Amino acid sequence: MTDSPKPKVLVIDDEAGPRESLRMVLKNQYEVLLADHVDAGLALLKEQEPDMVIMDIxxxxxxxxxxxxxxxxxxxxxxxxxxxxxxxxxxAQEAIRLGANDYLKKPFDIREIEETVRRGVQHTQLERRKTRALEELHQLNLQLHEQIALKEKWAVVGEASREFAHDLRNPLTIILGYCDLLAEQLRQLHETKANETAGDTLQYMKNIEDNVQRCYQLAEQWQKSDQQARSGYETIALDKLLEETVKSMEPLNLLGQDKVDYTVAAEPVQVQADRLQLLRAIYNVVTNALHALPTSGGKITLSCRAAAKQARIEVVDNGSGIAPAVLDRVFDHSFTTKPPDKGTGLGLYITRKIVEDHGGQVSIQSREGQGTRVTIVLPLAEEGH
Ligand SMILES: Nc1ncnc2c1ncn2[C@@H]1O[C@H](COP(=O)(O)OP(=O)(O)OP(=O)(O)O)[C@@H](O)[C@H]1O
Ligand SMILES: [Mg+2]
Structure with missing residues (x-):
């Protein structure tokens, strides 16, 4: 019966006598399946999956x-x-060599039959359980691997999103600053009906447009894989880039400080770089300098020059400086001394990643209470580029 809980024993023997006596001995404890030749026995094996086979040689x-x-x-x-x-x-011994588990001699000893069959059935059931457990383990292992891969993927996406959001804040802050300036100018224009500030207003509009453009580009790069993002290398004149950076930040008063004194000391130097990424790096460093400045008398100097086949960019400020105890942690992921609404501790981490992706290095020197110097070294663009 298929619903019988009894283990199944298949007996394959051409002689009716031994078949029948085995059935008699085993039938109380087992479901006994009988076959009188090998092929019939193998058909039953496939169909019924017995727990043990007794086969005549x-x-x-x-x-x-x-x-x-x-x-x-x-x-x-x-x-x-x-x-x-x-x-x-x-x-019989040859059969054992070929994979039989045991043999029984005719004529049968009933005790011996019972003991041998008991062992055989137990052996099969243990083997099958072991196989099932191994299969389950294998499945579990596969599932775990899939889950880990998925988690890692999300961790990368999560990290990229945090960096993305972080760097989108810089251009957005600048846009907001210009919006304030424009609003003020438009108010004055309205009051005086004079047109003297129209030139400035146009420049402010352009700065807003540039920064909105950067937001779009950042969003675009974020969507692409790392490799695709790197394909945007071009020859960049660092001196121009620094001048543009200052030009777009100088008119702003983002932190309520008195006007910041910016100096650009830039020699003509060219590097091969992803423009947007390099701007991200420099903005992060300049923003840190701005945050550190005193409310009045703040100075930021940006410089670049070629030295020993390398382009050297420096951003120097006369701000609060960095305590020696934390100086070697400022590039760490999430290290910040700022309150949560002011800093996430990602700026220098991102900067270092970008600079190293470009084959360069970034370092920081600082004196508490006196100021900070951030140095970015990049390979010079090769002649002819
Ligand atoms: N020019 C600087 N002057 C003083 N401290 C600085 C300067 N640059 C960096 N630091 C210190 O290094 C820390 C880490 O800087 P980082 O740019 O990585 O993060 P953050 O500025 O705190 O936050 P954000 O993620 O918004 O950039 C800052 O919190 C600050 O303590
Ligand atoms: Mg920062």
Missing amino acids: RMPGKNGIDGLRELRTIDSRVAVVMLTGFGSLET
């Missing part, structure tokens, strides 16, 4: 040894006990 047509070989290609785990007649001990 000497049979007409396919004998038990051939049957055993074929059986092992179907089921490598089920316990098989071979039946041997008088004097065929060597064949």
Whole structure:
């Protein structure tokens, strides 16, 4: 019966006598399946998945040894006990070599049969349980690998999003600053009806446009993979880049300080770089300098020059400086001394990543209470670029 909880034992023997006596001995404890030749036995094996097989060695047509070989290609785990007649001990040992688990000599000893079958069934059930457990482990392992891969992917996306949001803040802050300036100018224009500030207003409009453009580019790069993002290398005149940076930040008063004194000391130097990424790096450094300045008398000097086949950019401020105890942590991910609404501690981490991606190095020197110097070194653009 298919719903029988009894373990199944398959007996393959061409002689009715031993088949029947085995059935009689085993039927109380097992479901006994009978076959009178090898092929019928193997068909039952596939259909019923018995917990043990008892097979005669000497049979007409396919004998038990051939049957055993074929059986092992179907089921490598089920316990098989071979039946041997008088004097065929060597064949029985050969069967063991071929993958049988045991043998029983005819005529049968009932105790021996019961014990052998009990062991055989137990062996098969243990083997099957082991296989199932291994399969489950394998599945679990696969699932774990998938989950880890997914988590890692999200961690990368999460990190990229944080950096993206962080750097989008710089141009947006500048846009907001210009919006304030424009609003003020428009108010004055309205009051005086004079047109003297129209030139400035146009320049402010241009700065707003440039920075909105950067937001778009940043968003675009964020969507691309790292590799695609790197394809945007071009020859960049650093002196021009620094002048533009100052020009766009100078008119602003983002932090309520008195007007900041910017100096650009730039020699003509060219590098191969991703313009947007390099701007991200420089803005992060200049923004840090701005944050550190005193409310009045603040000075920021940007310079660049070529030295020893390298381009050297320096941003020097006369701000608060950095305590020696934390100086070697300022490039760490998330290290900040600012309140949460002022800093995330990503600025210098991102800067270093960008500079190193460009084959350069960034370093910082500082004296508490006196000021800070950030140095970015990049490979010079090769001649002809
Ligand atoms: N020019 C500077 N003057 C004084 N301290 C500085 C200067 N540059 C960096 N630091 C110190 O290094 C820390 C880390 O700087 P970083 O740019 O990585 O993060 P942050 O400015 O705190 O936050 P954000 O993520 O907004 O840039 C700052 O919190 C500050 O303590
Ligand atoms: Mg910063």
